[in-house]
Amino acid sequence: MARITLEGVAKSFGAHAVIHGADLEIADGSFVVFVGPSGCGKTTLLRLIAGLEDVTAGRILIDGANLVGVPAAKRGLSMVFQSYALYPHMSVRGNIGFGLKMAGTPRAEASRKVEAAAATLNLTAYLDRKPRELSGGQRQRVAIGRAIVREPKAFLFDEPLSNLDAALRVQMRLEITTLQRQLKTTAIYVTHDQVEAMTMADRIVVLNAGRIEQFGSPLELYDRPANLFVAGFIGSPRMNFVGQETAHSYGAATIGIRPEHLKAARDGEGWQGRVSVAEHLGSDTFLHVDVPGIGNLTARSIGELGLTTGDPVCLLPDPARIHRFDRDGKSMRS
Amino acid sequence: MGRRITPVRLLINTVAAWIVGLMIFFPILWMVLASFKTELEAFATPPSFLFFDWTLENYATVQGRSDYLHHALNSVIVAGGSTLIAMLIAVPAAWSMAFAPSKRTKDILLWMLSTKMMPPVGVLMPIYLLYRTFGMLDTLSGLILVLCLGNLPIVVWMLFTYFKEIPKDILEAARMDGATIGRELIYVLTPMAVPGIASTLLLNVILAWNEAFWTLNLSTSAAAPLTVFIASYSSPEGLFWAKLSAASTMAIAPILVLGWFSQRQLVRGLTFGAVK
Numbered sequence: 001m002a003r004i005t006l007e008g009v010a011k012s013f014g015a016h017a018v019i020h021g022a023d024l025e026i027a028d029g030s031f032v033v034f035v036g037p038s039g040c041g042k043t044t045l046l047r048l049i050a051g052l053e054d055v056t057a058g059r060i061l062i063d064g065a066n067l068v069g070v071p072a073a074k075r076g077l078s079m080v081f082q083s084y085a086l087y088p089h090m091s092v093r094g095n096i097g098f099g100l101k102m103a104g105t106p107r108a109e110a111s112r113k114v115e116a117a118a119a120t121l122n123l124t125a126y127l128d129r130k131p132r133e134l135s136g137g138q139r140q141r142v143a144i145g146r147a148i149v150r151e152p153k154a155f156l157f158d159e160p161l162s163n164l165d166a167a168l169r170v171q172m173r174l175e176i177t178t179l180q181r182q183l184k185t186t187a188i189y190v191t192h193d194q195v196e197a198m199t200m201a202d203r204i205v206v207l208n209a210g211r212i213e214q215f216g217s218p219l220e221l222y223d224r225p226a227n228l229f230v231a232g233f234i235g236s237p238r239m240n241f242v243g244q245e246t247a248h249s250y251g252a253a254t255i256g257i258r259p260e261h262l263k264a265a266r267d268g269e270g271w272q273g274r275v276s277v278a279e280h281l282g283s284d285t286f287l288h289v290d291v292p293g294i295g296n297l298t299a300r301s302i303g304e305l306g307l308t309t310g311d312p313v314c315l316l317p318d319p320a321r322i323h324r325f326d327r328d329g330k331s332m333r334s
Numbered sequence: 335m336g337r338r339i340t341p342v343r344l345l346i347n348t349v350a351a352w353i354v355g356l357m358i359f360f361p362i363l364w365m366v367l368a369s370f371k372t373e374l375e376a377f378a379t380p381p382s383f384l385f386f387d388w389t390l391e392n393y394a395t396v397q398g399r400s401d402y403l404h405h406a407l408n409s410v411i412v413a414g415g416s417t418l419i420a421m422l423i424a425v426p427a428a429w430s431m432a433f434a435p436s437k438r439t440k441d442i443l444l445w446m447l448s449t450k451m452m453p454p455v456g457v458l459m460p461i462y463l464l465y466r467t468f469g470m471l472d473t474l475s476g477l478i479l480v481l482c483l484g485n486l487p488i489v490v491w492m493l494f495t496y497f498k499e500i501p502k503d504i505l506e507a508a509r510m511d512g513a514t515i516g517r518e519l520i521y522v523l524t525p526m527a528v529p530g531i532a533s534t535l536l537l538n539v540i541l542a543w544n545e546a547f548w549t550l551n552l553s554t555s556a557a558a559p560l561t562v563f564i565a566s567y568s569s570p571e572g573l574f575w576a577k578l579s580a581a582s583t584m585a586i587a588p589i590l591v592l593g594w595f596s597q598r599q600l601v602r603g604l605t606f607g608a609v610k
Contacts, residue, residue: 050510051509052506052509052510071509072506072509072510073509073510073511073512073513073514074512077510078510078511079506079507079510081503081506081507082503083501083503085501085503085504085506085507086504086507087504087507087508087522087526088504088526089525089526098508098511098521099511099512101521102511102512102513102517103512146507146511150511150512156510
C-alpha cells in the first residue's frame, strides 16, 4: 500500500541523459503502466524507483518519505523481472520464501505464507521442484509468488510477459490484473505492448525519449491524446495523420483520424480513393486506401465489406472524432 | 534431422577413440611399466612389453636414496598454499571486475593475461637474484609466492568468466528480496559460483603440482617438491630409466588420483559457458 511520487527525477549515464526530469503522482492501490517504444527510458524509470539505479537528480517518495539513497533491499518494494531471475539452486519453495527469510520471518509463519502464495498461483504441486523443471508460465508464476509473498508496498513489473507465447500472455495478463485488484497493492508495470497497457492499466504513462508525454486513464489517452506521439502510439491500427491543405481547412497543422472513425463505403460522401490492400479478419476489415492528394489511410470497418484490392472506395471521417494538432504537434482542443 | 549412427559406424568410432586414447596414454603406461623393470631391461632393444621380471627394487632404491614423503609433503604445501592464496586474492578481484566493472577493467584483464605471454625464463635472472638477496631460495614460502603469482592471472580469468555467466538479474532479484550485499554473496552468488570456483581450484592445484620451471630453478632440497625429486634421477653420471620412471610414477600418482575423482567436475568447469 503506497503512494509513489516522482519529483523532477532525472538520470544520465555519463553524458547521455536517459530520463529528463519526470514528475509523477501514483495513487495508492492503482495499477500504472509505463509504456513507450524501446529505448524510451521506461525500464530505467522503473529501476530508479526500485533502487537498482541511482537518480542523477530529483526525488522519489513513497508515502511522503524520500527514497533517494535508500538501497533497493530496504525500500520494501518487490520486482518481477523479464527474465524471471529465479534462484536456480533453490526449489520453488525456497524461491518464494527467500524474501521472508531475508526479513527474518519466523519459519512457521513464512512456510504458511509461502504455501498460501503457492495456492493462489496454482503452484502447490510444484513447491519442491527446481526452476529448471518448470515451464515458462510456471516460472513466471514463481516470480510473481516471490513478489506477492512479502506483502510489499508496491509491485514493480519489468516486461514480465514478453517471454511467453501469445495465448499464455493473454491468460497471465488477466491473472496479474485480478491478483492486483484483490491485493489492492500499488503496481507499476513496464511494457512496450500498448494492448497490455490499455487492458491492464488504471492509468498509463506514455514515455518517449526519456520524457513523460502523457499520464492518464487508457480511454483518456485514446480519446484525448495530448500530442502526435501519444496519438500515434495508442490505438491499433495506428491513427491516420493528414497534413497540408486538408488539415488547414480544419484550422490545424495536422489532423488525426483513427481507422475506426473513418467510415468506408463503395460510394457516397468523403475522400475518394482506391483500396491498395484489404485485410479480412472476419470480425473486422482493415482497408489500406490510397487517396490522391491526401496519402495512404487505414480504415477499419466492422464485419465484411466485400471490397478488395483496386476497388474504388469512399472514406468519410467522423467529424466529432477528428483530432487537431498544432505546428508543434500539440493537441488543439477547444 | 539427426545423423543416424549404424552399429558398424559405432564400432569404428569406438575403436578409433580407443586407439587415440591409448596413444595419448601410452607414454604414461610405458613409464609405469618401466618402473617395474630392472635398469638393464628398461634399456633393452627390442623393448619387452609385459614379459619381463617384475620387480619393486626401483621403488625401494628411490625411497632409500631420497625421501619421497619429504618431497611429496613439499608438493602438497606448495600446490595447496599457492592455490589458496591465489583464490583469496582472485575471488574478490574477479567478483569486482564481473559485477562492478570500471573503464579500466578490460585493460587490467588484458594486462594480466599479457604477463603469461612472456616465457618465464625471461625473468629468471632478476627473480633468482631477488630470491638470493632476500634469502628465499629453497624456501617453501618462496615457491608458494612465485607459483601463486604465476598462476594468478589464469585464476582471475577463469573466475571472471564464471562470474560473468551469472545473470545480473538474479543478483538484483536478491537485492529486491531484501538481501544485503553479504547475504547476497552467501545465499545467492556463492551457491551459483561453486562449480566454477571448484574447478578453478582443482585446475590450479594441478598446474602448481606439475610446475617444473620455477621449482627446479629456485629449490634444491629443503623446499624441493616432487618435480625436483624426479629430475634428480636424470643426472650427469648417467640416466637411470627405471629409477626415473619409478620416481615419476610416485610423483604423479597423487595428482592422478585427484584428477580421476574430479574428472567430471574438471570437464564441466573447463567447458562451462561454452554451450548455453
